[in-house]
Amino acid sequence: MRDYEIISTLSSKVKTVCKVASCGEIFILKEYPTCEDALKEAQIVNSVAMTGYAPKVIECEGNKALYEYIDGESFYDSFRLATMTDDAQSMELLATRLSIFLQMIYSLTDCVMKDIDFRNYIVKDGRVIGVDFSQVDNGMPYEDLASAIVFALISSVGEYYDSFPFVQKLLECFKLTMFDVINEVKSKLEKVNAVARDKIDMDMLIDALARFDEKGVDWRKLI
Ligand SMILES: Nc1ncnc2c1ncn2[C@@H]1O[C@H](COP(=O)(O)OP(=O)(O)OP(=O)(O)O)[C@@H](O)[C@H]1O
Numbered sequence: 333m334r335d336y337e338i339i340s341t342l343s344s345k346v347k348t349v350c351k352v353a354s355c356g357e358i359f360i361l362k363e364y365p366t367c368e369d370a371l372k373e374a375q376i377v378n379s380v381a382m383t384g385y386a387p388k389v390i391e392c393e394g395n396k397a398l399y400e401y402i403d404g405e406s407f408y409d410s411f412r413l414a415t416m417t418d419d420a421q422s423m424e425l426l427a428t429r430l431s432i433f434l435q436m437i438y439s440l441t442d443c444v445m446k447d448i449d450f451r452n453y454i455v456k457d458g459r460v461i462g463v464d465f466s467q468v469d470n471g472m473p474y475e476d477l478a479s480a481i482v483f484a485l486i487s488s489v490g491e492y493y494d495s496f497p498f499v500q501k502l503l504e505c506f507k508l509t510m511f512d513v514i515n516e517v518k519s520k521l522e523k524v525n526a527v528a529r530d531k532i533d534m535d536m537l538i539d540a541l542a543r544f545d546e547k548g549v550d551w552r553k554l555i
């Protein structure tokens with residue numbers, strides 16, 4: 333592995349993720365628990381990178397991998413800002429862009445992202461780029477859809493229904509209705525609630541989601 337200087341540590345959960353400098357350029361260095369973990373993520377990233385929807389893999393050696401640094405806007409921050417300002421148009425744009433990224437994954441691999449966390453996506457030049465493929469596994473696209481819906485509901489600034497324009501658009505992009513994914517959403521919400529500090533009122537939320545497909549409903553009056 334080439335010489336590098338650590339600029340900052342971005343994460344040190346299962347793997348350590350650092351922003352590093354080498355030969356005057358910025359990169360992302362990920363250090364994994366095992367060599368297999370490093371190779372697994374680097375191989376997936378490499379297969380997606382040719383489309384421009386993942387960073388380029390610069391080097392992979394042992395349990396370390398060096399990736400292109402994506403200099404863009406955090407999907408998570410953009411989503412939170414849009415819900416805070418009730419900006420339905422931005423929410424719809426984010427949903428469309430996320431769905432394009434996901435369709436790209438489905439067309440290139442037999443896998444799904446499995447666990448959608450908006451912090452793992454960066455928006456650059458109008459496209460959503462994935463930067464964390466460690467959870468990728470076999471599965472069905474509707475699982476990603478349900479996971480993204482749950483993440484949107486729980487990360488909305490203010491009330492969870494502020495994220496509904498995003499959820500509506502995402503469902504539209506997948507050509508599915510809330511009815512199609514309600515059971516998956518419910519089971520994922522229950523998992524999130526089991527470990528959450530501020531518990532969600534599940535009955536109220538599921539009731540609102542169950543009525544999601546009704547036309548012409550003003551959600552704020554329902555809840
Ligand atoms: N190629 C990249 N370019 C820019 N930023 C990146 C890149 N890779 C990772 N990051 C930033 O570093 C953060 C942490 O990286 P990553 O998501 O891979 O690790 P993690 O969150 O610890 O892993 P996991 O989500 O599996 O627990 C990301 O959320 C993202 O903000």
Ligand SMILES: [Mg+2]
Nearest residue numbers: 449451452464
């Ligand atoms: Mg991550």
